[in-house]
Amino acid sequence: MKSGLIAAALAGLLAAGAASADTIALRLAFTEGRNGATFTARHVQVGNFALSPDVRKGAAGTQWRVVARDATGAVLHEVTVASGRQRHIEAFNPATGAIEVADTVPQQEGMFEVSMPFDADTASIEVLPVQAAVTGARSAAIATAAVPLAQFSRADLLKLNAPSKAMRAALAPSATATTIVNNGAAATHMDYVFVGDGYTAAEMNKWHADAQKVIDGFLADPLFAANRSAMNVRRVDVASNQSGVDEPDRGIYRDTAMDAAFYCYNIDRLLCVNSDKVYNIVGSVLAPDERDIIIVVANSTRYGGSGGEIATLSMATQSIEIALHEIGHTAFGLADEYDYGTCSLSGEPGEPDVSMNGTRNVKWGSLIASSTAVPTGLGAYPNGTVGVFQGAQYCPSGKYRPTENSRMRTLGYPWHAVNEGAARKVFAQYGGSAPGGVTQTGTLANGGFAYAPSASPGWVQAGAGNFSLQLSGPANTNFQLYLYKFMANGWVQVAASTGATSSESISYNGAAGYYYAMVNSVSGGGAYTLTYSFPKP
Numbered sequence: 001m002k003s004g005l006i007a008a009a010l011a012g013l014l015a016a017g018a019a020s021a022d023t024i025a026l027r028l029a030f031t032e033g034r035n036g037a038t039f040t041a042r043h044v045q046v047g048n049f050a051l052s053p054d055v056r057k058g059a060a061g062t063q064w065r066v067v068a069r070d071a072t073g074a075v076l077h078e079v080t081v082a083s084g085r086q087r088h089i090e091a092f093n094p095a096t097g098a099i100e101v102a103d104t105v106p107q108q109e110g111m112f113e114v115s116m117p118f119d120a121d122t123a124s125i126e127v128l129p130v131q132a133a134v135t136g137a138r139s140a141a142i143a144t145a146a147v148p149l150a151q152f153s154r155a156d157l158l159k160l161n162a163p164s165k166a167m168r169a170a171l172a173p174s175a176t177a178t179t180i181v182n183n184g185a186a187a188t189h190m191d192y193v194f195v196g197d198g199y200t201a202a203e204m205n206k207w208h209a210d211a212q213k214v215i216d217g218f219l220a221d222p223l224f225a226a227n228r229s230a231m232n233v234r235r236v237d238v239a240s241n242q243s244g245v246d247e248p249d250r251g252i253y254r255d256t257a258m259d260a261a262f263y264c265y266n267i268d269r270l271l272c273v274n275s276d277k278v279y280n281i282v283g284s285v286l287a288p289d290e291r292d293i294i295i296v297v298a299n300s301t302r303y304g305g306s307g308g309e310i311a312t313l314s315m316a317t318q319s320i321e322i323a324l325h326e327i328g329h330t331a332f333g334l335a336d337e338y339d340y341g342t343c344s345l346s347g348e349p350g351e352p353d354v355s356m357n358g359t360r361n362v363k364w365g366s367l368i369a370s371s372t373a374v375p376t377g378l379g380a381y382p383n384g385t386v387g388v389f390q391g392a393q394y395c396p397s398g399k400y401r402p403t404e405n406s407r408m409r410t411l412g413y414p415w416h417a418v419n420e421g422a423a424r425k426v427f428a429q430y431g432g433s434a435p436g437g438v439t440q441t442g443t444l445a446n447g448g449f450a451y452a453p454s455a456s457p458g459w460v461q462a463g464a465g466n467f468s469l470q471l472s473g474p475a476n477t478n479f480q481l482y483l484y485k486f487m488a489n490g491w492v493q494v495a496a497s498t499g500a501t502s503s504e505s506i507s508y509n510g511a512a513g514y515y516y517a518m519v520n521s522v523s524g525g526g527a528y529t530l531t532y533s534f535p536k537p
Contacts, residue, residue, distance in 0.1 A: 175238040298315070325407055
């Protein structure tokens with residue numbers, strides 16, 4: 001690390017000061033028309049709350065990019081979100097847990113929420129076209145060239161700002177929130193919210209019992225039990241005018257707070273809700289960083305559920321398995337590992353549990369034992385053995401999964417090592433970093449770049465303290481390591497390790513703010529391992 005670089009970084013810190021603490025939570029609705037999607041800002045909340053790592057991925061793999069610009073048009077921040085134009089729908093057999101229906105359907109309308117820094121320099125926020133995900137300020141050149149699908153000025157956004165609970169409560173029926181599991185500040189924990197629909201005021205005791213049953217089942221899963229200390233769990237109570245939920249295929253309609261309904265998209269087990277009403281109700285009692293994952297529980301014993309930005313389940317015995325599978329998508333960015341549906345082989349998937357690489361160099365290759373054959377045959381090893389199994393993400397061939405059968409393929413099975421590792425990385429992002437640090441692996445081409453964190457939004461909100469990074473790569477290569485912090489004038493390099501080999505390290509004492517790391521190949525290529533630990537905010 002060069003001492004001159006450190007001195008310059010410290011001078012920059014003193015001159016620029018810390019990044020603004022304000023964050024904006026923005027809810028955007030879209031409607032598909034003849035000329036494409038039209039976006040409307042439905043809700044804005046600006047305040048001093050933590051950013052939630054955006055690890056949610058859409059089924060189609062395409063992205064909208066939401067960028068904040070200053071008055072000159074320079075990109076200050078960027079977050080990628082799954083395009084809502086298509087929705088992947090799935091239904092499982094309640095007896096076997098196997099997939100029965102898997103399809104991708106167009107959506108004429110929908111909505112999503114996104115949070116990002118809202119600095120004093122932010123002049124506007126734009127939605128940019130669907131394309132392969134590009135994260136953070138590093139995509140500034142691409143973002144500058146793109147024609148926005150929608151643009152919202154700072155003044156217009158602030159007109160919609162609803163900073164007080166009283167203002168937000170006016171948008172929704174009366175609701176209350178109760179913390180069931182409290183492990184600390186929302187800023188450093190993954191916050192799960194369970195909210196009931198179709199429970200009348202007279203059924204609140206029933207809802208409390210049902211909620212506890214669902215939460216107990218959720219926390220009994222080994223993955224969540226092992227990471228319980230990284231989570232908070234909350235229950236939101238809201239009364240519906242009528243008991244039960246809509247079942248249009250049976251001629252049943254109920255007046256409920258969130259419009260929960262079976263037979264969504266004409267699939268009897270698909271349970272959908274009105275996302276706007278859910279966000280309004282939960283947002284009336286919880287700040288954006290207190291509701292990272294929202295699960296709606298329907299007052300019905302009919303089997304069903306769904307995933308997406310908001311997960312749903314019913315009180316049917318097997319429905320908790322649907323919720324766990326869907327949380328795998330929503331919370332941890334995992335792909336479906338079954339091979340039924342519409343196959344696409346257009347490129348390497350971004351999800352950690354599927355790949356088009358059928359060799360030992362697959363992204364989870366470090367977990368494959370030398371005694372395990374690759375490709376790996378069905379029934380050749382105990383289930384849970386990590387290998388390279390053909391058939392994944394709706395493709396019977398051409399894509400591979402890490403185990404023979406996991407929860408992302410068939411309900412009722414364990415997560416297994418690769419998916420558990422991906423989940424731990426997500427929990428670590430919420431905490432700033434995990435004890436011992438976050439480990440990221442990848443491959444660099446000669447002259448190539450990689451960034452950490454690799455998941456959107458492409459940066460970490462960190463507290464003041466020591467930033468520790470260690471990089472290793474192949475012999476006879478030269479990989480270099482850099483640390484960046486967001487300042488008033490954009491992203492600034494604050495530390496670097498630029499030796500003649502690929503073994504580099506940084507130990508940097510920095511102020512609180514937003515950070516990311518970059519690995520650059522000066523010469524040669526190959527696999528790298530980066531372990532980093534940032535102080536919690």
